[in-house]
Amino acid sequence: MGVKRSLRFPAIILATLTALAGCASTATRLPEISAPDLLAESLLQESRALEVQSAHRHRLSRIGRRILLANAELCPKTRRDIGVIIHSDDSYAKEMRIAARRELGVLDRPSIFHVIPNSPADIAGLKQGDVILIDEKAVDATDKALQDALSSERAALSIDRDGQRRTITVEPQTLCHSRLRLRSSAAINAIADGRHITVTTGMMEFAQSDDELAMVIGHELAHNTMGHIRKVIGNLILSGFATRYTRPFESESDYVGLYYMVRAGFDPDGVETFWRRLADVDPRSVNRAKTHPTFPDRYLRIAAARGEIRAKQAAGEPLVPNFKADAEGE
Ligand SMILES: [Zn+2]
Numbered sequence: 001m002g003v004k005r006s007l008r009f010p011a012i013i014l015a016t017l018t019a020l021a022g023c024a025s026t027a028t029r030l031p032e033i034s035a036p037d038l039l040a041e042s043l044l045q046e047s048r049a050l051e052v053q054s055a056h057r058h059r060l061s062r063i064g065r066r067i068l069l070a071n072a073e074l075c076p077k078t079r080r081d082i083g084v085i086i087h088s089d090d091s092y093a094k095e096m097r098i099a100a101r102r103e104l105g106v107l108d109r110p111s112i113f114h115v116i117p118n119s120p121a122d123i124a125g126l127k128q129g130d131v132i133l134i135d136e137k138a139v140d141a142t143d144k145a146l147q148d149a150l151s152s153e154r155a156a157l158s159i160d161r162d163g164q165r166r167t168i169t170v171e172p173q174t175l176c177h178s179r180l181r182l183r184s185s186a187a188i189n190a191i192a193d194g195r196h197i198t199v200t201t202g203m204m205e206f207a208q209s210d211d212e213l214a215m216v217i218g219h220e221l222a223h224n225t226m227g228h229i230r231k232v233i234g235n236l237i238l239s240g241f242a243t244r245y246t247r248p249f250e251s252e253s254d255y256v257g258l259y260y261m262v263r264a265g266f267d268p269d270g271v272e273t274f275w276r277r278l279a280d281v282d283p284r285s286v287n288r289a290k291t292h293p294t295f296p297d298r299y300l301r302i303a304a305a306r307g308e309i310r311a312k313q314a315a316g317e318p319l320v321p322n323f324k325a326d327a328e329g330e
């Protein structure tokens with residue numbers, strides 16, 4: 001997806017260099033600021049930034065998990081999941097680690113950062129700050145030991161909560177294999193790499209409704225499940241390293257992704273408006289068709305796909321995409 005908001009780094013660097021080259025004293029007398037005020041303001045800005053980032057991660061996981069769960073039977077690869085985000089120092093940029101410890105209670109070992117509402121973890125009573133232990137070792141979400149522990153219908157997990165040991169029984173669910181990731185970037189973008197669905201903070205802000213975000217996640221999930229990455233390509237809804245050969249895959253992901261979002265209970269009515277709004281902020285890309293279909297093409301095809309889905313719903317037919325007669329299963 002890739003509308004880069006103009007950040008004008010070069011201009012800033014240029015201005016800095018000019019100032020240095022001038023090596024000059026400035027002409028005006030600036031108002032004084034105090035060191036305590038400066039410290040307080042920097043703590044405040046770090047705290048706000050982490051709060052915004054946390055809200056994005058909660059929303060991304062809440063919406064994404066619904067889609068990964070509802071489409072598990074259509075996904076060629078699946079994994080077991082209980083609905084927690086686990087974090088540690090490594091989850092944060094180096095510059096933000098001290099703030100993350102201060103504001104979010106990040107530990108030096110993996111601990112639960114967020115329990116997704118109504119997930120198995122929520123139902124079982126897991127809480128933020130809990131540490132899941134397997135063989136006395138704190139596990140991360142992607143650790144194989146955790147996947148193995150979740151393979152049965154009911155899993156007894158050993159938990160460290162504020163230094164107290166307890167055992168909690170959860171009933172894991174099967175999800176599509178893709179994992180969700182948030183990337184701090186003002187670019188309006190989402191990326192599939194075969195294993196992950198990465199959504200930028202710029203996209204989180206641009207996708208106003210949860211239905212729009214569900215469409216974006218559905219699109220990226222389709223890239224992963226339809227084997228598009230293997231079938232030559234890179235990624236991206238809109239931009240990037242892709243070639244003109246990616247265009248049919250983009251249309252296919254729009255089509256299959258819309259089924260994914262509807263199957264997860266999201267409302268497809270009007271989601272194509274996303275493309276008009278993107279045109280508002282990125283008019284030069286409207287009719288650019290190098291790596292992706294044009295915005296008008298995508299707008300119309302999404303509306304048409306919705307018509308097809310609505311007809312199937314009305315007829316009580318299963319909500320699965322139409323495959324070509326000779327299509328190989330992926
Ligand atoms: Zn795409």
